[in-house]
Amino acid sequence: MDLEARLLHCMITLQGRSLDAATKRVFGNDNLPSEMEYLSAYIAAQSRGAKMAPGSAHPKEKASFELGKALFFHRAGAWDFSCASCHGEADKRIRMQDLPVLSEPKFARPVMATWPAYRVSNSQFKTMQWRINDCYRQMRMPEPTFASDATIAMNMFLATTGKGEPYRGPGTKR
Numbered sequence: 389m390d391l392e393a394r395l396l397h398c399m400i401t402l403q404g405r406s407l408d409a410a411t412k413r414v415f416g417n418d419n420l421p422s423e424m425e426y427l428s429a430y431i432a433a434q435s436r437g438a439k440m441a442p443g444s445a446h447p448k449e450k451a452s453f454e455l456g457k458a459l460f461f462h463r464a465g466a467w468d469f470s471c472a473s474c475h476g477e478a479d480k481r482i483r484m485q486d487l488p489v490l491s492e493p494k495f496a497r498p499v500m501a502t503w504p505a506y507r508v509s510n511s512q513f514k515t516m517q518w519r520i521n522d523c524y525r526q527m528r529m530p531e532p533t534f535a536s537d538a539t540i541a542m543n544m545f546l547a548t549t550g551k552g553e554p555y556r557g558p559g560t561k562r
């Protein structure tokens with residue numbers, strides 16, 4: 389589980405909420421952030437200074453990493469894009485935004501150490517699930533299910549690629 393999947397799990401199993409109720413408003417807007425965003429910001433901040441160390445010993449952890457890696461390079465959708473279409477080559481930009489090569493530790497480390505983050509262009513606090521969703525939107529792919537195995541696997545791949553970096557979020561992004 390990633391942070392948000394764990395929060396959702398606890399909301400359902402410990403607080404007794406239904407999946408529908410707990411995922412009704414996972415992304416906020418500039419008037420009102422969501423509960424998931426408030427909690428992600430607070431909990432992520434408790435890890436400041438800790439080196440990112442996602443598990444890699446359990447077969448399910450290995451399988452999740454491999455799934456995330458496969459999804460990262462998987463081309464699909466109307467434009468036949470994969471994540472690597474935009475995040476696969478150094479020194480590329482879109483709208484003055486640098487596009488980090490997220491399959492390489494050098495680039496993944498600073499990125500993964502600073503999510504979730506306040507995003508100036510939205511004037512909003514955003515979670516990693518949102519970041520993955522919005523890049524799928526940029527690829528013209530269907531919106532992934534919140535906290536699905538696929539988004540968790542993507543997060544696992546990115547966090548494992550960025551492992552060892554001391555966490556210094558929540559960050560600020562353009």
Ligand code: HEC
Nearest residue numbers: 469470471473474475482485499519520523524526527542
């Ligand atoms: C069409 C181009 C495009 C594709 C394809 C794309 N992204 Fe992105 N991505 C961007 C842009 C542009 C940004 C910079 C921020 C913005 O403009 O939203 C970004 C930012 C990010 C960031 C944050 C980087 C940082 O500096 O914090 C992550 C993580 C990320 N993308 C992951 C992914 C993943 C995972 C996929 C595949 C599911 C993907 N992206 C596919 C264009 C793309």
